[in-house]
Amino acid sequence: MAQRMHLRLSPEVMAKFEDYSPVERIRAVLAIKAPNDQRFSSKFIEEQCQLREVKVLSDKSAVVTFAFKVDVFYCNGSGNLHGGAQSSIFDMCTSIALQAIGKKDFWLNGGVTRVITVNCLRPAPEGEDLLLECEVVQMGRNLALTQGVLKREKDGVIVSTCEHHKAAVPTKPGWKL
Secondary structure (H helix, E strand, C coil): CCCCCCCCCCHHHHHHHHHCCHHHHHHHHHCCCCCCCCCHHHHHHHHHCEEEEEEEEECCEEEEEEEEECCHHHECCCCEECHHHHHHHHHHHHHHHHHHCCECCECCCCCEEEEEEEEECCCCECCCEEEEEEEEEEECCCEEEEEEEEEECCCCCEEEEEEEEEECCCCCCCCCC
């Protein structure tokens, strides 16, 4: 069986990652490339997700805005952004948003999901340009709460919302951020 390649930062980036600014950390995560990886997360991060804005509100709160166009790859049979795809996109982007205020030994790896709740309010058809605002509401030593709001870019109408509870976990041996 072929060895599976995992997405990770290059050794050069890892050596400096803790010293990067919030924007540099998020851009480094979004710049990870795995060209032969067909997983949902790889395709979305590499081909769709664009960083629009980072606002650090305090040492434990931030808002990060991403943009993407609804691709047919993420659509259901009716041609709209699939609810499961929305949940995965919220999971990835709200976790990446933690990089805006993470620091050495404090939330640099994004943690793991404890609970994620997504409310799909209206359809987002293939080709629609969307904005995803991710807010780090609270970060403690072991737990964090993030929220997301997915909106149509053209008029700001809300497509879906998310509440994402995270738990900090140590990285696996050999995995360092």
